[in-house]
Amino acid sequence: MSRFQRLLASSIGAKVGMAVTGILLSFFVIGHLMGNLLVYQGRQAVNDYAAFLKGLGPWLWVVRAGLLSVFVLHIVLAIQLKRRNRAARTVGYAKDHVNVATVASRYMVLTGMCVLAFVLLHLAHFTLGWIDPATHAVTEKVIQGGVEIERHDVYQMVVAGFRQPVYVVIYVVAMVLLGTHLFHGLQSLFQTLGVRHPGYTPTIVRVCRLVAVALSAGYISIPVGVLLGLTGAEGAS
Amino acid sequence: MQDMRLKLHIWRQAGPEAQGALRTYEVTANEHMSFLEMLDVLNQDLIEKGEEPVAFEHDCREGICGTCNMVIDGRPHGPQKGTTACQLHMRAFKDGDEIHVEPWRATAFPIIKDLVVDRAPFDRIIASGGFVSVNTGAAQDANEIPVPKADADDAFSYAACIGCGACVAACKNASAMLFTAAKFAHLEKLPQGRVESERRALAMVEQHDAEGFGACTNQYECEAVCPKEISVTSIAMLNKAYRSAVLKTRETV
Structure with a gap:
């Protein structure tokens, strides 16, 4: 048994794995929001960014493979922990009482499963275009290096997508649940990694919770902003 | 001294393999009793009626032995912060209260009897x-x-x-x-x-x-x-x- 296997097989080590993969996934959540907020700058900013990502070629797949393996490890460890935890108490209390546990901390598995379902839906919606093919299949013509090329009009896809209230509702609910998941997860990972100090911990907890709420609000602003017509210059291309 | 009439729902389980259930009892206590003394009163009633008394662990009754373990209304050691069940006094409750008393619930802590776990x-x-x-041998210098x-x-x-x-x-x-x-x-x-x-x-x-x-x-x-x-x-x-x-x-x- 290697050191890493020994670590991940233990209750503490599995939590460390959750924390480390959680940090990496949080960086993705932050980066993805940065990219998405370009929608407020208008069509060209979004589509240029999308073209830049596509232009990474094989490197894009390296990043995607890394992200996927981190995501899978986070889920596998969550299942391993949940099974251990469930087995540790098979008979519950007739009368239960919650003293200090936050709502967010009590529904981590549920909010996590909802986020997973949302990620799959989101990929099928905007990445693969399976759910709403008509909105997905939009292109624009731009002059690049003196030649006219046709590229995916991501801006148009997002705007047309979120003009449909049903998607706005789904995305807003999903982002509230993601924010709830991060509300506990972000501050909790410091404890798991052993970072605790009477002077700093209260600030760490507050900042982490603020970041969770800010990330959630940032994501929610996009579908809501599109629906209310607050996004960048519509006609410009 | 004010008498309190209480309704207790206590987990009764005859042995490790036996099927357990919550049983309801009525007891008259007063606010100066500790929670364990209230259970003593109940057990005295049960013994006089020829019933099996409620098994619970207790030893020092001053909060340092760690044996008087019971979950009271969903809270281990009851509602009072920083105290064991033996230091919990009935003044934390009021006349007519219904109180749930259950054993620690954990697969690693199998129930031996009633409220007693291993x-x-x-x-x-x-x-x-x-x-x-x-090493054994002469103790070294203090400090x-x-x-x-x-x-x-x-x-x-x-x-x-x-x-x-x-x-x-x-x-x-x-x-x-x-x-x-x-x-x-x-x-x-x-x-x-x-x-x-x-x-x-x-x-x-x-x-x-x-x-x-x-x-x-x-x-x-x-x-x-x-x-x-x-x-x-x-x-x-x-x-x-x-x-x-x-x-x-x-x-x-």
Whole structure:
């Protein structure tokens, strides 16, 4: 048994794995929001960014493979922990009482499963275009290096997508649940990694919770902003 | 002295394999009684009626032995912060209250009878690493090993753990992390304990896991119910020590 296997097989080590993969996934959540907020700058900013990502070629797949393996490890460890935890108490209390546990901390598995379902839906919606093919299949013509090329009009896809209230509702609910998941997860990972100090911990907890709420609000602003017509210059291309 | 009429819903289970159930009893107590004295009154009634008294563990009745374990209305040791059930007085309740009394619920703590559970897993966690190895012989000079006051205070606050298991009972995952971490941290904070830190962290955490306790979700329900108010800072210490021990140890893994 290697050191890493020994670590991940233990209750503490599995939590460390959750924390480390959680940090990496949080960086993705932050980066993805940065990219998405370009929608407020208008069509060209979004589509240029999308073209830049596509232009990474094989490197894009390296990043995607890394992200996927981190995501899978986070889920596998969550299942391993949940099974251990469930087995540790098979008979519950007739009368239960919650003293200090936050709502967010009590529904981590549920909010996590909802986020997973949302990620799959989101990929099928905007990445693969399976759910709403008509909105997905939009292109624009731009002059690049003196030649006219046709590229995916991501801006148009997002705007047309979120003009449909049903998607706005789904995305807003999903982002509230993601924010709830991060509300506990972000501050909790410091404890798991052993970072605790009477002077700093209260600030760490507050900042982490603020970041969770800010990330959630940032994501929610996009579908809501599109629906209310607050996004960048519509006609410009 | 005000009499209180109470309705108790108590978990009754004849033995480890027997089917248990909540049974309802009525008892007249007064506000000066401790919770255990109220149960004594109930048991006296039951004995006089020829019924089996409620089995519960108790010893010192002054909050230091850690045996009077029961979940009272969903809270290990009842509603009063920083006290064991024996230090909980009936003035915390009022006339006409209905009170649920249940045993610790954890797979690792099988029920022996009624409210009594087997906490032997705690002994095995201690036996795995909760000790220091020192040579016998003449005691060395006091003050030969300097210990900073702050460390001594921290070590003492962790050593205050009475091993009652309220942390396990309160945790939604029945994790014994607070117990294990308190026992680890009180030795970790002292020079005599630190020399065996790595081996201790590995052995105690792996014994904890082998006993079937759950993992910590960082909700801190344990700290909220601990009669000795042990800090979850100990858990952060153990998390760090175990992680680094697994990655650094030179013993073959």
